[in-house]
Amino acid sequence: MQRKIRFKKKNGLLKYIKELEVQISQQQETYKSLVTKLHELESLGKKSDQGHLQEVLKTLESHKFPITKPKFLTRLSKEDSSRNDVVLPVLVFSCNRPDIRRSLDGLLKYRPDPKKFPIFVSQDCAHGTTAEIIRSYGKQVTYIQQPDQSDPIVPPGEAKFKGYFKIARHYLWGLTQVFRTFNHTAVIIVEDDLDIAPDFFSYFSSTYPLLSNDVTLWCVSAWNDNGKASLVDVEQGSPLLYRSDFFPGLGWMITKKLWDELEPKWPKSYWDDWMRRPEQRKERACIRPEISRTRTFGKIGVSNGLFFDKHLKYIKLNERPVDFSKQNMSYLVKANYDADYIRRVYSLPVVSAPDVRTNNVPFDGPVRIVYHTKDGFKSAAKLLGLMDDFKSGVPRTGYRGIISLFHNGRRIYLAPNSNWKGYDLTWS
Known part of the structure; x- marks a missing residue:
């Protein structure tokens, strides 16, 4: 009898695969990558493989394929979904900031599940007061100390x-601990001077499947570099997410697979600018929100308050929690996103930055501002209150050179020509 059941399961699974392959072949180029995932199903039968099965099924279901799953697959999905939720540790990098208490209190306040989101605090500097504060949290956090002082x-x-060299060394050590010693598959990275939004954990747990399945992504960030209250849609923007070619940092998530790639060549200093180099980015993007899910209160630090008074202290922290688990994230897949986003942006009427600044546009609705040169971008960015610098030729929050902002109740896109050929490394 067991043999017959196995035979039926195998035949049902193969039939299911074949039906899906026929449908996928009729879809746009978008879905070609899913064929590989379908073949992965053929080898899934052992219990140890069921976690991977869930990931494949979720990917297929996110594209709304009208296929009825065999009963044993449906049952398996229900039985094992609770067992296969990935654990997403939060790694807090600290040094000599007693205000870390503010960060840890926020993380503990909004953390929905200690098992799904264990908190690691990695301390450098051997600062006694800070160490005592971290220890005071007891078993609520896992405290690790960078041994190389x-x-x-x-x-x-x-x-x-010198401080930047110490920070890079600390990041290398701390991330190695999380991925090698504690053997986690992903990590959310924060520093000891960040406040978090109430939906911080929902944001990261819901974007993790996207990060792990879309090879054109390499991080998810909670930060919008141009996220001042005057530049985001405070009323309607809480659920909005974007792809960005600019690595934002300041509350970000990566996978172990990416760390396998980065660890052997990790830099001695300036790790964040190193991440933004094309050799590391490899044309991959990050997901970032319209309204930031983190905000820094660290005016005093290695950067000596660089940008803080002029910019960082004005970043808006989201106050309207979103249950991202109920959001359809498929629009962020590259093929879907590029087709829609590029078409939408380049179909908009063109206006000038000065007219937008003075609200002298004689019609409602979204508009586009065109820039042709580095100086043209900088001039428009300054008029609009955007950050105007480049890292490896990429403007902050840019995607295919396009910056999205919200100003005086209107969506605005600062964009290059539609025949954009890629980023110019001399624009730095």
């Missing part, structure tokens, strides 16, 4: 930037 070797002329 020696002075890093700094090139001539960069002695005043």
